[in-house]
Amino acid sequence: MKKQTKAIRTQTRKTQYREHSTPLFLTSSFTFESAEQGKALFEETEEGNIYSRFSNPNVTEFVDKVCMLEGAEEGIATGTGMAAVFASMAALLKSGDHIVACRALFGSAHQIITQILSKWGITHTYVDATATEAEWEAAIQPSADKPAAKMVYLETPSNPGLELVDLAMLGRLKEKYGFILNVDNCFATPLLQTPIDFGADLSVHSATKFMDGQGRVLGGIVVGRADLMQQIRFFARHTGPSMSPFNAWILSKSLETLDLRMERHCRNALILAEALEKHPDVATVKYPFLPSHPQYDLAKAQMSAGGAVVTIELEGGFERVQAFYDALQIPTLSSNLGDARTIVTNPNTTTHAKLKPDEKALLGITPGLVRISVGLEDIDDLVADFEQAATVSAEALRQSV
Ligand SMILES: *Cc1c(COP(=O)(O)O)cnc(C)c1O
Numbered sequence: 001m002k003k004q005t006k007a008i009r010t011q012t013r014k015t016q017y018r019e020h021s022t023p024l025f026l027t028s029s030f031t032f033e034s035a036e037q038g039k040a041l042f043e044e045t046e047e048g049n050i051y052s053r054f055s056n057p058n059v060t061e062f063v064d065k066v067c068m069l070e071g072a073e074e075g076i077a078t079g080t081g082m083a084a085v086f087a088s089m090a091a092l093l094k095s096g097d098h099i100v101a102c103r104a105l106f107g108s109a110h111q112i113i114t115q116i117l118s119k120w121g122i123t124h125t126y127v128d129a130t131a132t133e134a135e136w137e138a139a140i141q142p143s144a145d146k147p148a149a150k151m152v153y154l155e156t157p158s159n160p161g162l163e164l165v166d167l168a169m170l171g172r173l174k175e176k177y178g179f180i181l182n183v184d185n186c187f188a189t190p191l192l193q194t195p196i197d198f199g200a201d202l203s204v205h206s207a208t209k210f211m212d213g214q215g216r217v218l219g220g221i222v223v224g225r226a227d228l229m230q231q232i233r234f235f236a237r238h239t240g241p242s243m244s245p246f247n248a249w250i251l252s253k254s255l256e257t258l259d260l261r262m263e264r265h266c267r268n269a270l271i272l273a274e275a276l277e278k279h280p281d282v283a284t285v286k287y288p289f290l291p292s293h294p295q296y297d298l299a300k301a302q303m304s305a306g307g308a309v310v311t312i313e314l315e316g317g318f319e320r321v322q323a324f325y326d327a328l329q330i331p332t333l334s335s336n337l338g339d340a341r342t343i344v345t346n347p348n349t350t351t352h353a354k355l356k357p358d359e360k361a362l363l364g365i366t367p368g369l370v371r372i373s374v375g376l377e378d379i380d381d382l383v384a385d386f387e388q389a390a391t392v393s394a395e396a397l398r399q400s401v
Contacts, residue, residue, distance in 0.1 A: 003068070003190075003259070008256045012057045021253075023339055024249045027056075027245075028052050029050070030050055030051070035085040044341055054242075056242075056245045058245040058252065059243050061102070062219075062252040066255070069190035069194055070195075070223045071197060072196055072225075074225075075229060077221045077243035077248060078221065079269075080241075081204070081206020081207065081209075081218075082202045082204070082206075082220065084220030084221055084241075086112055086116075086219070087222060087235055088202055089182075091232040091235035092180060094122075095120050097147070097151070099117065099123070099124045099153060100125050100139045100140055100149040100153075100154060101113055101124055101126055102128075102129050102154035102156075102158065103363065104128075104163055105153075106155060107351060109153070113153075125149075129156070129161070130163055136169070140152065140177050148177060151180040151181075152174070152180070152181050152182065153184070154183055155183070155184040156193075157288055159351075159371075162287065162288060162293070162311055162384055164302070167183070167195055167199070172199070174201075181195075182204065184203050187278060188303055189211070192304050192305050192307060203224060205220060207219035213339065213340060215253050215339040215340075245286055262400055265376065266375060268308075268382060269287060269308050270290075271306065272310060273306075273377065274290065275387065276387075281393070282312050282314065283368070285312050287306055308374050309337060310372060311369050314369075314370060316368060318346070320393055321346050321370060324390070325346075327389035328344065328389045329385050331385070341375045342372065342377055342382060344370055345373070348360065348365050349367075372386075
């Protein structure tokens with residue numbers, strides 16, 4: 001069966017009430033039918049739920065669906081995307097290990113690598129997303145001042161630069177050097193890109209974004225190779241970043257419509273990007289499936305569609321962004337993304353405000369950069385609104401000088 005059918009038809013076994021939709025298993029623990037069963041469950045000679053910090057039917061249903069979508073052997077769900085990222089690193093790295101990461105990372109992933117793992121003697125090297133194979137290889141190999149990479153961690157497409165990392169190239173390097181390839185697949189979702197097919201060992205997600213898709217709950221998930229997942233499961237079972245059954249119930253239901261939503265998100269995003277690229281008052285537009293994207297061929301090779309995030313550059317800096325926001329009628333101003341509702345973000349003053357000027361420059365974060373998480377509204381309405389806001393804000397700025 002195809003992914004779409006399985007995302008809808010994968011379901012927890014029916015209870016004696018013959019319900020159609022999976023019920024919510026809001027229970028912290030599970031009962032033993034006998035002393036022997038309790039013993040067997042703890043000895044792991046019998047499989048089953050014991051306590052919801054370890055497993056819960058709603059959480060298992062969600063995990064099973066994501067494993068199926070990603071082509072992964074096993075997975076664990078966590079309370080947030082960051083808990084998933086942290087568990088995937090903390091469970092597998094030890095003092096003295098080296099992590100090579102793409103420079104363009106979600107802010108908190110950057111903080112984990114530079115401020116938290118460093119306390120435990122885990123060192124790192126950053127590489128540009130668009131670095132050549134030789135540059136990645138140099139960072140991965142041991143040298144006088146660092147050991148060989150134990151893990152390579154990256155996001156593609158990146159936030160907010162929408163730069164791509166060549167997954168096939170890193171898959172080849174992994175074959176040669178044997179590091180753990182760990183990919184944050186949040187922006188693409190497993191419907192547009194499956195890193196495991198390119199050799200990734202782990203795929204992590206903030207389920208808070210497109211998997212939920214309607215901005216309701218937080219969640220995270222790590223899926224991948226069974227032997228690595230065993231170590232991550234041990235870490236999670238004893239440190240407790242578990243996903244709540246309620247959030248898992250929401251997220252599992254949401255996966256039934258992920259394919260449908262991503263199709264519309266991507267179609268809307270491409271049409272909006274094409275329209276804004278033609279607009280005289282928009283300086284530049286970046287979107288992986290626009291032929292003008294510097295890595296358009298790579299995008300076509302590793303993604304089945306361009307995703308829901310478009311960035312635009314407006315001339316006039318923050319003042320222009322203010323005027324643009326004031327003129328927009330439909331989008332919401334928020335730092336989140338992956339919602340049915342279109343969201344605009346100014347990374348320079350919000351999500352990436354804490355970066356130093358040179359780091360911002362390396363990531364292409366300018367005062368006039370606007371990240372658009374394109375929603376599911378009617379595309380004619382969105383195009384008309386963004387076009388008028390670009391015109392009106394440019395005019396407002398011309399009059400103020
Ligand atoms: C949002 C996000 C995260 C963090 O997820 P939370 O659910 O907010 O903890 C990690 N990576 C990427 C790419 C994200 O967009």
